[in-house]
Amino acid sequence: MSTYAIGADRFVMPAGTMNGGYLVIRDAEIGWWQPDRPDCEVREHPGKTVAPGLVDTHIHGFLDHDVMDADWDGLAEICANLPKYGVTSWTPTTLTASTDQLTAACATIGDNYEGLPTTSASIQGIFLEGPFFTEKFKGAQNPAYMGDPSIDTLEGWQQAAHGLITKIAIAPERDGAPEFCADATAEGVAVALGHSDATYEQAARCVDAGASVFVHTYNGMSPLHHREPGMVGAAMATKNTYAEAICDGHHLNPVAVRILVAAKGAENVVLITDCMRAGGMPDGDYVLGEFPVYVSDGMARLKDGDSLAGSILTLDKAVKNVVDWGIVTPEQALRMATENPARANLIDDVCGFIRPGYAADLSIWNPDMTLSETIISGESVYMA
Ligand SMILES: [Zn+2]
Numbered sequence: 001m002s003t004y005a006i007g008a009d010r011f012v013m014p015a016g017t018m019n020g021g022y023l024v025i026r027d028a029e030i031g032w033w034q035p036d037r038p039d040c041e042v043r044e045h046p047g048k049t050v051a052p053g054l055v056d057t058h059i060h061g062f063l064d065h066d067v068m069d070a071d072w073d074g075l076a077e078i079c080a081n082l083p084k085y086g087v088t089s090w091t092p093t094t095l096t097a098s099t100d101q102l103t104a105a106c107a108t109i110g111d112n113y114e115g116l117p118t119t120s121a122s123i124q125g126i127f128l129e130g131p132f133f134t135e136k137f138k139g140a141q142n143p144a145y146m147g148d149p150s151i152d153t154l155e156g157w158q159q160a161a162h163g164l165i166t167k168i169a170i171a172p173e174r175d176g177a178p179e180f181c182a183d184a185t186a187e188g189v190a191v192a193l194g195h196s197d198a199t200y201e202q203a204a205r206c207v208d209a210g211a212s213v214f215v216h217t218y219n220g221m222s223p224l225h226h227r228e229p230g231m232v233g234a235a236m237a238t239k240n241t242y243a244e245a246i247c248d249g250h251h252l253n254p255v256a257v258r259i260l261v262a263a264k265g266a267e268n269v270v271l272i273t274d275c276m277r278a279g280g281m282p283d284g285d286y287v288l289g290e291f292p293v294y295v296s297d298g299m300a301r302l303k304d305g306d307s308l309a310g311s312i313l314t315l316d317k318a319v320k321n322v323v324d325w326g327i328v329t330p331e332q333a334l335r336m337a338t339e340n341p342a343r344a345n346l347i348d349d350v351c352g353f354i355r356p357g358y359a360a361d362l363s364i365w366n367p368d369m370t371l372s373e374t375i376i377s378g379e380s381v382y383m384a
Contacts, residue, residue, distance in 0.1 A: 002026075002027060002028075002378075003024065003025065003026045003027075003031070003040045003041075004024075004025055004040055004041040004042065004043060004378075005022040005023060005024045005025065005037075005038045005040055005041070005042045005043070006022065006023045006025065006042075006043050006045060006050055006362070006364075007020075007021075007022050007037070007042050007043070007044040007045060007046075008020075008023075008044075008045040008046075008048045008049065008050045008364070009045075009046065009047055009048060009049065010048075010049040010050065010331070011023055011033055011049075011050045011051075011354065012049065012050065012051040012052065012331050012334050012335065012338070012354065013033060013354050014339070014353050014354065014355055017331045018033055020035070021033055021034060021035045021036075022034055022035075022036070022037060022038055022042065023050060023354065024038055024040070025360045025378045027378075028359065028360055028377035028378040028379075029356075029357055029358065029359060029360055029377075029378070030354055030355060030356055030357065030358045030359075030360050031356060032356055033354075045364055045372070045373075047366070047367055048364050048365060048366060048367075048372055049330060049331075049334070049364070049365040049367075050354070050362055050363075050364050050365075051334040051338060051354075051362065051363050051364075051365060052088075052334075052338040052339070052351070052352055052353055052354050052361065052362060052363065053083075053086065053087065053088025053089060053121075053338070053351070053361035053362055053363050053374065053375070053376065054085070054086040054087045054088065054089075054315045054316065054319070054337045054338060054363055055087070055088075055089045055090070055124070055337065055338055055341040055342050055345075055347070055351055055352045056082065056087045056089070056090040056091075056272070056273055056275075056315045056337075056341070057090065057091045057093075057125075057127060057167075057270065057272060057341040057344065057345045057347075058091075058093050058127060058129070058215070058216070058244060058272035058273065058274050059090055059091075059092070059093055059272075059273050059274070059275045059279075060093050060094075060095060060129075060274070060275065060276045060277070060288070060310055061078070061275065061276050061277035061278075061279065062078045062081065062082070062275055062277065062279040062280050063077055063078060063081055063277075063279070063280045063281060064277050064278070064281050064286070065077060065078055065277060066276070066277040066288075067092040067093060067094055067105055067109075068094060068095060068097060068101065068105055068289060070101075070104040070105045070107075070108040071108065072108050072109075072111075072112045075092060075108070075109065075112075075123075076112075076116065076120070078090075078092075078121075079116050079120035079121045079122075079123065080117070080119070080120045080121075081280065082120075082121040083119070083120070083121055083374040083376060083381045083382045084374070084382050085314040085315055085316045085317075085371065086315060086316040086319075086363035086371045086374055087121050087314075087315055087316075087374075088121050088122065088351070088359075088361035088362075088363070088374065088375075088376050089121060089122050089123075089124045089342075089347070089350075089351040089352070089361065090121055090122075090123060090124070091123070091124055091125040091126060091127045091166060091167070091345055091347070092105075092109055092123060092126055092127070093126075093127040093128075093129050094106075094126070094127070094128050094129060094130070095129050095130055095140065095141055095142075095288070095289050096129070096130030096131040096133060096141040096142050096143075096145045096146060096289070097130075097131065097142065097145055097289065098145055099153060099156070099157075102128065102131070102157055103156065103157060103160045104160075106126060106157045106158075106160040106161035106164070106165065107160040107161070109123060109126055109161060109164060110126075110160060110161040110162035110163075110164050111162070113164065118376065118377050118379070119376060119379065119381045120376075121376070122350075122351070122359075122361075123164075124166070124345075124347040124350055124351055125164055125165065125166030125167065125345055125346070125347050126161050126164050126165045126166065126167075127165075127166065127167045127168070127169070127192075127345070128154075128157065128165060128167070128168040128169065129141070129169045129192075129194070129195075129215065130145070130146070130169060130195065131145045131146055131147065132146065132147060132148060132149040132150075132168075132170040132171065132174055132177075132180070133146050133169075133170065133171045133174075133194070133195035133196065134146065134171040134173055134174065134195070134196055134197055136197040137195050137196060137197055137220040137221055137222070138195060138220075139195060139219070139220045139307055139308070139309070140276075140288045140289060140291055140293070140302060140307065140309040140310060141195050141220075141289075142289055142290055142291070147174075148174045148175045148176055148177075149170050149174055149176055149177055149180035150176075150180075151180055151183040151184065151187075154168060154180075154184060154187075154189065155187075158187070158189070165189055166189065166190060166345050166346050166347055167189060167190040167191070167192055167213065167344075167345050167346070168184060168189055168190075168191060168192070169191075169192040169193065169194045169195070169213075169215045170191060170192075170193065170194075170206075170211075171193070171194070171195055171196035171197075171198060172193050172196055172198040172202040172203045172205065172206040172211070172231075173196060173197060173198040173199070173202045177202070177205075177206050178205045178206050178208070178209040179209070181206045181209035181210040181211045182209045182210050184210070185209075185210035185211075185212075186210075188346065189346075190212055190213060190344065190345060190346050191206070191210060191211040191212065191213070192211065192212075192213035192214065192215045192244075193206055193207075193211050193213070193214055193215065193221075193231065193234070193235075194214065194215025194216065194220055194221060194231075195215065195220045195221070196220070196221050196222065196231050197221075197222045197231075198221075198222060198230070198231050198234070199222070199228060199230065200228065200229040200230055200231075200233045200234050200237075203230075203231050203234035203235075203238075204234055204238060207234065207238045207241055211241070212240065212241050212242060212344065213241065213242045213243075213244065213270070213344050213345075214231070214234070214235035214241060214242070214243045214244060215244055216244050216245070216246050216251065216272065216274055217232065217235045217243040217244055217245055217260055218232055218245075218251075218252055218256055218260075219246060219251050219252070219308070221235075224236070235260075235264075236259075236260065236263035236264065237263070241264075241268065242264075242268050242269070242270050242340065242343070242344035243260055243264050243268060243269050243270065244269075244270045244271075244272045244344075245257055245260060245269055245270070245271060245272065246272060246273070246274050246311055246313065246318075247271055247313075247318040247321045247322050247325075248273075248298065248311045248312075248313035248317070248318065248321070249298075249321060250298060250299050250308065250311070251274075251308060251311065254321075254325040254327065257322065257325065257327055258325070258327045261327055261328060266328050266332040266335070266336060267335065267339075267340065268340070269336055269340065270336060270340045270341045270344050271315060271318045271319060271322065271333070271336045271337040271340075271341070272315075272318075272341070273311055273313040273314060273315050273318060274310045274311045274313070275310060275311055275312060275313055275314065276288050276293070276300055276309060276310030276311065276312070278293070278295040278300055278312050279311075279312045279313070279314065280312075280314075281295075281312075283295050283296045283297075285303075286300070288300070288302075288309045288310055291303075291304065291309065292304070293309045293310075295312060298312065299311070299312075300312055315337050316363075316370075316371045318337065319333045319334060319336070319337050319369060320333075320368075320369040320370065322336065323369045324369070330365070330369055333369070334363075334365070338352045338353070338363075339352050339353055340352075359376070359377050360375060360376075360377055360378040361375065361376050361377065362374070362375040363375075366384075370384065371384055372384050
């Protein structure tokens with residue numbers, strides 16, 4: 001049995017932030033926090049904040065690999081490199097494609113995810129972004145494969161994924177959307193709403209039926225108008241829903257993020273990256289799904305039409321941005337990238353919290369909210 005303790009200035013714990021004290025790690029798991037120095041090896045991190053490992057729940061690709069490639073070696077390379085950005089858990093994210101392509105992507109992950117090295121970020125689920133969307137706010141989603149939601153089709157993908165699908169996004173104005181929300185949530189799959197021109201009422205009906213997340217809020221959805229609140233209004237006004245936000249400074253004006261946090265409360269906003277394959281890569285030409293994309297000035301854009309095509313954001317940077325913009329405290333920002341995404345994606349039983357018995361997956365932060373170190377299962381796997 002190996003036991004040691006981490007000393008730091010702050011610990012972002014589920015019940016609140018602890019100032020000072022020690023977090024005891026036992027056998028690769030979280031033990032407990034205590035105020036006094038324990039009688040074991042202590043690793044001191046003066047001036048730093050200890051948070052859960054980040055949970056990246058909307059990420060299509062990285063390092064020139066894409067989830068839709070259905071290439072396990074590529075996914076394993078993403079898993080090996082995400083800890084450099086504080087991420088210890090993630091949910092590979094698909095986009096709108098043919099039923100067969102989505103089956104292949106799900107099978108690739110479901111067949112292999114348990115065999116990762118212990119120094120890699122864990123795959124905790126799969127997020128299907130599409131294909132049951134509508135065309136008007138399609139972004140980089142291919143309308144050729146869009147259709148009405150089908151629980152039978154979802155069950156086919158879930159079988160291929162060995163039950164790993166944790167969330168699916170649909171457009172509320174599709175025929176049968178509320179019924180699909182009820183059926184999918186009954187099967188333990190969270191339903192997100194996005195890439196949609198829905199009215200407020202259409203979105204609210206899906207929330208009443210069980211939908212619980214809004215996909216990259218403001219982006220790819222009907223805007224808030226004072227006589228037609230639309231999808232953005234539904235994201236802000238519905239209770240008990242989570243609103244994803246891409247905080248790279250390009251997808252959203254920081255003021256829009258401030259308004260969203262004011263409307264929802266920081267505890268209901270989820271920081272995501274929506275990172276595509278050019279993340280971690282130099283500027284240049286890439287492909288997202290079947291569409292050519294160019295990357296420059298921190299943005300990925302479709303060559304045809306210039307629409308933003310995912311991001312090249314990393315989650316540690318999103319945390320720092322919302323603090324630097326003066327919108328939330330460092331502790332709130334860290335919860336927005338750990339506890340909130342874990343809850344919104346129904347994976348809070350395995351990650352996102354510093355809780356006794358959970359894997360000792362941690363991110364350690366400098367006072368300026370740059371990442372200092374990442375710990376997986378009690379072992380340091382990255383030091384800045
Ligand atoms: Zn999207």
